[in-house]
Amino acid sequence: MSKRGSWGEGELYEALCLLMIGACLWIIGAQFHAFESLNAFVARHGVSDLFMLVALMGLAMFGASVRKSLLLRDALRERDAAAREAEAIARHDVLTGLANRRLFLEAVKAQRAGAGPVPSHAVLLLDLDRFKPVNDIYGHAAGNAVLCAVAERLRRLIPAGGVAARLGGDEFAVLVPLESGSDGLVRLAQAMIAAIGEPVLWCGNALKVGGTVGIALVETEMADADAVLHAADLAMYQGKKDGRGTYRVFKSAMDLELRARAQLESELRDAIQRGEIEPFYQPVVALPEKTLIGVEVLARWRHPVRGLLTPGHFIGIAEETGMIADLCYRLLRQACLDARDWPSHLLLAVNISPQQFQDRWLCERILSILTETGFPPSRLEVEITESALVQDLEAARTTLTSLQNLGVRIALDDFGTGYSSLYHLRELKFDKLKIDRSYVDTITMSDERAKLVDAIIKLSASLGLVTTAEGIETDASVDWLSGQGCDYGQGYLFGAPMPRAELTALLAAPGAHGMSAPMKEVA
Known part of the structure; x- marks a missing residue:
């Protein structure tokens, strides 16, 4: 009824x-x-x-x-x-009680409609830094506690007449009147960053995140409220790019830069599929003889318009967009095909990104490539940085052990730049340490750096590890490193990264295994 x-x-x-x-x-x-x-x-x-x-x-x-x-x-x-x-x-966020995106955009729209020639309001967009590890390690309840704490701190900070909102996820925004001019905005942004940086106590744990702020003025020239928020988002992205935990004010050049980045991202996706990114090889030599013992694989992009691009132009984009795994596996496959016909004593060193290292099937994917190409695992050396280890130490231990059981060697790259190097050396088993170039290129000019490099070499030897020094450019550095017991060297003194044809020709030349003469990079 x-x-x-x-x-x-x-x-x-x-x-x-x-x-x-x-x-x-x-x-x-x-x-x-x-x-x-x-x-x-x-x-x-x-x-x-x-x-x-x-x-x-x-x-x-x-x-x-x-x-x-x-x-x-x-x-x-x-x-x-x-x-x-x-x-x-x-019109409000259920978790924090703040305004939601809909209500916030309505508030921005109302202020934009009544704006005069001089802006009277501004939008500050806040994106949390290091929030994902809180969820991953402590769970979503801890993440919710952080979000609620951030909301409460924003409520306390915004002036009368301001509107605070949670736009979604770990992104917040405030609309505030320009009562104190640009200086007031800067003080507010700094206060927001400082407040967000204070630990959140949850179940006996001190949860710590950070924040990056983008600022945009509410101006009538902007198309609508979404355009104002987009401008603040561009400024916030610039802050992330410049190192996080800071603030940036929107400038029109940021929009042009973002469009250029989007264009490069699209071109990169196509380039990976078309095979435009190829492996280059930089020699690694034994010290002090300068005998060639292997090569490191370095990516180069033969861009049809911009020419030969180094990793600094595209690796960051590949990591942020999730293309890095496909890119690295393609490079590894091609490098294995190139190197299998080279002398059998030459090692092939490849870098594994932190994103790849989170893949539980990493070992199986590498084994599949080695099997497909017929390249011996004993000739492969995988280089990882400490940032690849901080997420899950036990998972890292399992992955490293699996690779070593295949016969693959493991090198800890850029040693000396991470915040927990000694801890990882104690907890994990490595075969090699690579001393970062920032230490090596100043050893002959700075006693302090020389002492640090000497300590790293002695530490490595005490743990039964071999050591490679990166960025060697002078014979004086070679003499000093050899005298301290460094095993291997890499740098422009021995050769710049080169394509396969150039290295193959070098190996076929008489006296190919002696690297006493420097080589120029081939474009």
């Missing part, structure tokens, strides 16, 4: 009950003379008992109508309250 039918039956039943009450009142009055005055009126005017019955029943119906009106008024009030509550929920 429908709900409408149920209500109809209920109303009919109620009306019948009220009619019966009216009839009962009439019986009481007529039979027991309870209403003497009413009876006298009836006798004097000749009103029949039937009329009195109808009158009393009509009175009962009138009472029913009044009661129904009161109930209906209460129902309308409840409906309006529920509608207001639903509207509030639709």
Whole structure:
């Protein structure tokens, strides 16, 4: 039975009950003379008992109508309250209670519509740094606690007349009046970054995140509220690019830069599929003899317009967009094909990105490439940086052990630049340490750097590891490193990264395994 039918039956039943009450009142009055005055009126005017019955029943119906009106008024009030509550929920973030994207855009639109020639309001877009590890390590409950703490801190910071919103995920925004000019905006942005950086206490843990802020003025020249938010987002992205934990103010050049980046990203995706990115090879030599013992694989992009591009132009984009795995596996496959016909003692060193290292099937993918190309695992050396290890140490241990069980060697790259090098050396098993070039290129000019490099070499030897020094450019560096016991060297002194044809020709030349003469990079 429908709900409408149920209500109809209920109303009919109620009306019948009220009619019966009216009839009962009439019986009481007529039979027991309870209403003497009413009876006298009836006798004097000749009103029949039937009329009195109808009158009393009509009175009962009138009472029913009044009661129904009161109930209906209460129902309308409840409906309006529920509608207001639903509207509030639709315009506010459920978790934090802040305005949501819809309400925030409406507020920006209203300010933009009333803006004069001089902007009176600004939008500050906040994106949290290091928020994902909180969710991954402690769970979503901890992540929610951080988001609520950030919301509360923003409420305390924004001035009167400001609007704070959670736009989604770990992205927040505030709309504030420009009461103190640009200096006030800068102070507010700095205060936001400082407040977000304070630890959030949760279940005995101090959860720490950071924040990067992008600032955009609400100007009438911008197309709409979305354009204002987009401008703030561009400024925030620039802050992320410049090192996070800072603020940037939107400039029109940022939009041009982002468009250029988007164009490069599209070209990179096509270039990977077309094989325009190829492996170049930089010699690695034994010290002090300068005998060639292997090569490191380095990516080069033969761009049809921009020419030969180094990794600094595209690796960061590949990592941010998730293309890095496809790129690296293609490079590894081609490098294995190139190197399998080179002398059997030459090692092939390849870099594995932190994103790849999170892949549980990394070992299987590498084994598949080695099997497909027929390249011996014992000739492959995988280089990883410490940033690849910080997410999950046990998973890292499992992956490294699996690779070493295949016969693949593991090198810890850029040693000395990470924040927990000694810890990782203690917990994980490596075959080689690579000393970062920032230490090597100053050893002959800085006693402090020389002492640090000497300490790294001695530490490596005490752990049974071999050491490679990167960025060697002078014979003086070679002499010093050899004297301290460094095993291998790499740098422009021995050869710049070169394509396969150039290295193959070098290996075929007389005395190919001696690297005493420097080589120029081939474009």
